[in-house]
Amino acid sequence: xALSRAGKVAIMIGIVLVVLAxxxxxxxxxxxxxSQEKAxxxxxxxxxxxxxxxxxxxxxxxxxxxxxxxxxxxLTIRQRGRTNVPPLITIPHFSAExxxxxxxxxxxxxxxxxxxxIQIPPDRNKDAGESSGSKQTRDDEEPAQTDFARSxxxxxxxxxxxxxxxIPSEEGKDPKVWAIHDLHMKSVGVGRxxxxxxTLTNAxxxxxxxxxxxxxxxxxxxxxxxxLDGVFTFDNANLSVFKGIAGxxxxxGEFGGKLERIDVHGQTDIPExxxxxxxxxxxxxxxxxxxxxxxxxxxxxxxEVNAKILDTTIVAKGGVIGKPHVQGRTVSLDxxxxxxxxxxxMRMVVKTPKAPMTGGLRLNTKFVLxxxxxxxxxxxxxxxxxxxxxxxxxxxxxxxxxxxxSQRGSGKVGDKAEDVEPAKVTxxxxxxxxxxxxxxAIPDVTFDVPGATVQLAGEYALLPETIDFKGTxxxxxxxxDTTTGIKHVLLKLVDPLFKRDGGxxxxxxxxxxxxxxxxxxxxxxxxxxxxxxSPSAPAVAN
Numbered sequence: 001x002a003l004s005r006a007g008k009v010a011i012m013i014g015i016v017l018v019v020l021a022x023x024x025x026x027x028x029x030x031x032x033x034x035s036q037e038k039a040x041x042x043x044x045x046x047x048x049x050x051x052x053x054x055x056x057x058x059x060x061x062x063x064x065x066x067x068x069x070x071x072x073x074x075l076t077i078r079q080r081g082r083t084n085v086p087p088l089i090t091i092p093h094f095s096a097e098x099x100x101x102x103x104x105x106x107x108x109x110x111x112x113x114x115x116x117x118i119q120i121p122p123d124r125n126k127d128a129g130e131s132s133g134s135k136q137t138r139d140d141e142e143p144a145q146t147d148f149a150r151s152x153x154x155x156x157x158x159x160x161x162x163x164x165x166x167i168p169s170e171e172g173k174d175p176k177v178w179a180i181h182d183l184h185m186k187s188v189g190v191g192r193x194x195x196x197x198x199t200l201t202n203a204x205x206x207x208x209x210x211x212x213x214x215x216x217x218x219x220x221x222x223x224x225x226x227x228l229d230g231v232f233t234f235d236n237a238n239l240s241v242f243k244g245i246a247g248x249x250x251x252x253g254e255f256g257g258k259l260e261r262i263d264v265h266g267q268t269d270i271p272e273x274x275x276x277x278x279x280x281x282x283x284x285x286x287x288x289x290x291x292x293x294x295x296x297x298x299x300x301x302x303x304e305v306n307a308k309i310l311d312t313t314i315v316a317k318g319g320v321i322g323k324p325h326v327q328g329r330t331v332s333l334d335x336x337x338x339x340x341x342x343x344x345x346m347r348m349v350v351k352t353p354k355a356p357m358t359g360g361l362r363l364n365t366k367f368v369l370x371x372x373x374x375x376x377x378x379x380x381x382x383x384x385x386x387x388x389x390x391x392x393x394x395x396x397x398x399x400x401x402x403x404x405x406s407q408r409g410s411g412k413v414g415d416k417a418e419d420v421e422p423a424k425v426t427x428x429x430x431x432x433x434x435x436x437x438x439x440x441a442i443p444d445v446t447f448d449v450p451g452a453t454v455q456l457a458g459e460y461a462l463l464p465e466t467i468d469f470k471g472t473x474x475x476x477x478x479x480x481d482t483t484t485g486i487k488h489v490l491l492k493l494v495d496p497l498f499k500r501d502g503g504x505x506x507x508x509x510x511x512x513x514x515x516x517x518x519x520x521x522x523x524x525x526x527x528x529x530x531x532x533x534s535p536s537a538p539a540v541a542n
Contacts, residue, residue: 085121116162159183207237229256244376279351312340328371337363359391382435409452411477414484
């Protein structure tokens with residue numbers, strides 16, 4: 001969206017130049033009778049002088065009766081001395097008309113432009129001979145008819161089938177192209193604020209943008225200070241062009257400020273946002289945001305983004321910035337979830353009707369999404385911390401095992417066992433994570449239930465969905481105290497192997513396999529390789 005608004009602003013810049021051209025055409029009509037060829041030559045000379053540009057006009061036709069009308073074909077305006085870039089403006093056909101009465105009052109009734117092609121090249125350093133002083137001298141020496149042209153007002157300007165191209169400054173980068181279906185401007189003139197309405201097709205993601213507002217007056221010496229404001233809507237934007245995600249986006253909002261700092265307040269809705277490479281469900285996503293856009297280069301500062309997925313709110317701040325020698329722009333954000341729901345997030349990645357876990361979610365992470373043309377899961381970078389409070393497994397069998405782990409970790413077995421309702425036993429998770437190259441690394445995570453604590457480290461490969469974790473199970477009691485009968489007696493032989501400082505036990509464990517078929521077990525290789533000194537452990541949840 002930021003680039004689309006930047007494109008729209010650039011269109012306004014081009015239209016201002018076109019209006020100057022048309023105004024000079026009408027000025028030519030006020031001169032003594034000329035042949036068509038002489039009028040064309042004089043118009044080219046006037047435009048070249050006024051715009052400090054190289055101008056070509058293949059054909060110009062003039063008529064005075066019954067209305068004043070000028071019609072031109074093959075108008076090309078190129079920045080002087082810049083033969084290494086395409087022309088700034090190309091117009092296959094244009095016309096301007098009005099009554100003699102309105103023209104005497106310096107008004108043109110209507111201007112039509114067909115096939116307008118605007119190509120905005122990268123900025124260049126101004127030559128020494130183009131200082132503001134030399135420009136002022138040229139302005140002071142303008143002929144009277146050009147002064148007249150500056151005062152002409154076009155009541156209605158229509159552009160059909162236009163195209164805007166912004167050429168990047170770095171070699172190898174693709175230009176940004178927008179198709180401008182219709183553009184209507186009113187009261188167009190030099191030194192004026194000009195109302196406009198436009199519809200255009202956004203390139204990435206593809207969708208239709210409608211916008212209206214006002215632009216100008218144009219500040220030729222400081223283009224970035226040119227004011228603008230308005231509102232926009234963006235419909236039917238297909239997100240599937242970004243590999244790895246899908247959904248149809250719609251948006252609306254308002255913008256204002258000046259060209260080099262456009263304040264944008266907007267909202268977006270994606271009724272069915274989906275992660276393509278997972279078995280998850282589509283979820284509704286609603287976003288409100290405040291952004292600051294540099295209309296001269298398309299870079300965007302995201303002052304605050306609030307995204308809501310079901311009942312979980314995600315807050316992000318950062319920017320969408322282009323980097324030297326890199327195609328596209330990089331999204332860099334600080335993302336926070338203060339009081340989310342785990343089940344809302346898990347719904348996007350699991351296909352079961354019910355999320356496998358529920359609970360409160362807190363998360364803080366760095367979020368980096370480079371512009372590489374690969375699946376989102378492969379290029380996304382995350383680095384942060386998370387915690388789950390009051391977590392429960394929705395599977396009755398799994399939750400029963402959590403209750404059993406809690407009971408055994410507390411030594412409540414046999415006659416000591418308590419009748420505990422599984423739903424009342426909750427778990428707590430806390431840890432760090434790092435995502436890159438489709439691999440989720442978790443250097444430390446702690447899982448707590450009453451009577452037991454698990455500490456793990458390892459990684460999860462997202463695309464093959466394989467698990468490889470190792471860690472330690474800490475319990476309040478000895479291993480032998482987790483069971484009864486003959487097993488209790490036999491396990492007393494191994495109690496010394498798992499003894500830890502302060503009492504209780506520490507058991508090396510590992511988790512391998514796949515997401516759908518995990519394997520939990522004793523890490524036998526670490527049992528005998530541990531140091532003789534008993535490992536310490538964090539306090540176990542009670």
